[in-house]
Each structure stands twice: as C-alpha cells, then as structure tokens.
Amino acid sequence: MRTRTRRRLALQVGSLVVVLAAWWAVTAAGIVRPLYLPGPGSVWEAFVRANSCYEAGSRVLCGEQGYFMWEHLLASFRRIGVGVGAAVVLGPLLGFLMGASRWFNAVTEPYLNFLRALPPLGYIGLLIVWFGIGDISKYWLLFLAAFPPIAIATINGMRGIQSDRVHAAESMGASRWQVVTQVMLPSTMPEILSGIRIAVGFAWTTVVAAELNNGIPGIGGLAYIAGTQLQTALTIACIIVIGLCAVALDTALKYLTRALVPWYGKAA
Template sequence: MSDTASTLPQTPTAAARRPVPWSLHRSPRARRIALRTLSLAVFLGAWWLVAELNVWSDLFVPDPTAVFDRLIDGETTHNGARGLSGYYLHEHLWHSLWRILRGVGWAIVFGVPLGLLLATVTPFRVIFEPYVTFVRALPPLAYFSLLIIWFGIEDASKVWLLFLAAFPPITLSVLHGVRGIPRRQLDGALALGANRWQVTRFVVLPSVLPELFTGIRLAIGFAWTTIVAAETVDGIPGIGGLAWETKKFQQTDVAVLCIVLIGLSAIVLDQLVRALEQRVVPWRGKS
C-alpha cells in the first residue's frame, strides 16, 4: 500500500501552486536599481511640478527643461561660443577631475607612510598627530589665500588645496587601521620568525587595506566638496569654476547643472574605488 502510494504522482499543494511574489523573482541588485530609479522619478516629478506651479520663481527653482537645455548648450557651439564659458562641459569636468586625481594621489603617496609612522613610532605620533588633526579641522578657504600667495593662481595652488583636504582622512584611516590589528596577530608573526619588514608587508598592510580604502573614499568626497573653493580663482576650465561664475549673472539653471554633474561624477568615482576595493580586499565583503 505504501509502495503504491509512493509511485503515484504527487499532487501539488495550494502553497506550491501559489505564484511567487514578483519581488522574490528579483535579485537584490535589481531591487536596488528599481528603488533608486523610482526615487529618481519621484524627485524629478516633484521638481517639475513645483516649477510648473510657479511655487517659486525661476531664479530660485529653475525648470528641469531649462537645466537640460543648459546641458545641451554645454556640449555644443551656439552663437559662435563653445559650450559654457568658452569650454565644453566634458572639458570642465576633466580639468576638475584631473586636479582631484593629483591632489588625492599625492595624499595617498604621503598619507600612507605617515599613517604607518604615526601608528608604529610613539614619539613621532605624539609630535605630529596634533598637526594632522589641526589640518583636518581647517576649512579650505581659511588657507587658500596663503596657497595662492605661495604658489600663484595656476593649478599648483588648487592641487595643494585638494591635497590638504584629502591628506588627513587617508593618514588617520591608516593610523586607526594599524591600531585595530590584534596584538596576538603581530606576536604570532614574530614568533614564527618574521622580521619587522615581513610583519609590515604580510600582516600590517593587508590588515590596513580596508581602512585605507575607506579613507580614500572619504578623501575623494572631501576633494569634491572642496573643488568649488579650489576653482574660485582662475578656475576656468573647471566645473567648480563654472559653478562659481554663475553668481555673476544669476544663472541658477547652470548652477543646478554643475551641482548635478559634480554629484554624479563623485558617485561614479566612488563606485570605481569600491569596485577596486572588492578586487583588492575581497575578504571585506560587499555592501
């Protein structure tokens, strides 16, 4: 009786026949994309509605179509003029990005070894850590005038400003990364016969990498927030300089366009760093 029953085809239960909810068919990545697309659509719809209802004048809230028109103008030649302020938008973006890459690049070159020294040499940390904290607390415009006096109005002063904005988070991230290494892990490497360089190479640096990438992402964010200040003087071409120039003629639509481009560029650069982090530090996991 039981053998016969086992050979009969099983009738699907009501639970098995019930259709799987749409959300369960979607991967986490697809759900994130759908939610972000929906939030963007809601934001754009609310923006368009506010502009259409004339809740505020165009000087305060420009129409989305006006911002889009400035985007087209920025990539075309009109009335004999190239783009906006004599340069195309991609030229403005590239000059700003190149300044940021140099500033953050030099911050990595000097910040990583300084962070290691601060973490491993106590007298060095006692002397120099307050200076790093001091620079981190300063607003960019507080010392930008000095940088212009010292290095002129060309790119050197701008790169120095971006370097000083990116340098402290990288240095402090390395410092705290080394401090977070369990002592028994270092003692174990020494007990196995590793010298100081081998401990640094095979224990300290891999352990510090997650914190270092966090510091780099923070540094890039600080650099993007500093780019307008860096390009207030002779900042054309540059997306920050273009945003600064809009105050002369109250070009709110161009200012909004610059804000959107800066934000999108920062997101893209941050995603590239995260992708590199997932390759270099796979044990950290994905968020």
C-alpha cells in the same frame, strides 16, 4: 538577492520620477520664478548648450567660458588626481610611522588633528599668497583636504593589528620588511581604502572652493561663474554633474575596496 536589488532599483527610479515631476509641476505653475528655480527642461538645455557649439551673432561659440562642460570636468578630475594622488602616497606613510612609533605619534598627532579640523576655505587665501592663483594652489588645497583622512585611517588600522600576528610572523623567522609587507600592510589595507574613499569624497566637495579663483577650466569654477552671472539653469546643471560624479567615484572606490580586500568583514 536579485529580487531585493530590483526592488531597491525600482524604488530609487520611482523616487527620481516623483522628484522630477514635482520639480516640473512647481516651475510650470509659476510658483517659483525661473531665476531662482528653472524647470528641468531649461536645465537640460543648459547642459546641452554647454556641450555643443552654437551661433552667437556672427560668431560660433562652443561650450561655456571657452570650454565644453566635459573639458571643465576633466580639468577638475586632473586637479583632484594630483592632489589626492599625493595624499594617497604620503598619507599611509605618515600613518605607518605614527602607528609604529609612540614618540613620533605624540609629536605629530596635534598638528594632524589641527589640519583635519581646518575647513578648506580657512587657508585657501594663504595658499594663493604662497603659490598664486594657478593650479599649484589648487593642488595643495586638495592635498590638504585629502591627506588627514587617509593618515588617520592608516593610524587606526595600525592600532587594530593584533600583536599575536606580528609575534607569530617574527617567531617564524620573518624579517622586519616581511612583517610590514605581509602582516601590517594587509591588516591596515581595509582602513586605508576606507580613508581614501572618504578623502576622495571630501576632496570632490572641496573642488568648488579650489576653483573659486582662476578656476576655468573647471566644473567648480564654471558653477561659481554661472551663479555670479545669474545663469541658474547652468548652475544647477553643474551641480547635478558634480553630484553624479561624486556618486560614481564613491561607487567605483567601493567596488575597488571589495576587489582588493575581499576578505574584509568576512573572516574573524
């Protein structure tokens, strides 16, 4: 297992070196203009500049748009935390109700599917009209992006519960609350955690859309403004940071799933 892991890591590092070398070669040879594709060195300089203070004439400026990049990143994390956090609370609740009640599922499922099918940019304008360009509209946008995957995953988990387990618990004198907390919840937990993992990834990809308007501080807002100002190196630096954070979040949720439901996939 360790040998396989080391080989995989070596392949990943090797591919990264090849990509960086090809990137550097293309930009150093002048095949692509720096406006469209700056070199790795320029992107690194933009990243360092966005996280440090520098002199601009008679003034001393810190970061970009008045904030360090890590402050932009924390602002985006806070928005995602609020929006996804609300979805983590309400998504499983709705999913349990829809999975437990056929008539409630028949009434609400079309609306849930309609919401799931809508792209975030489809209703961001309406959210701005309702809640303004502040953080409230961003919270709602991220919530609406994360809510359907969690609710649907919970429904699938409820439908996958074996009725024999429920009947066995009831025959042994378990109350309805005990059946829910000790049979249904553990059985659906793997699906819920998978839904949360998908929802977090989807919400993170939506952060740029959420921060198109008044998104400063915010890593998505910084990437958007840098692009409109033709600061390509800074834009690429923001994109790399967004991508690395997405990978880190997904990895953390994967290990969290393994820790919370270690039996998943190992027992029949």
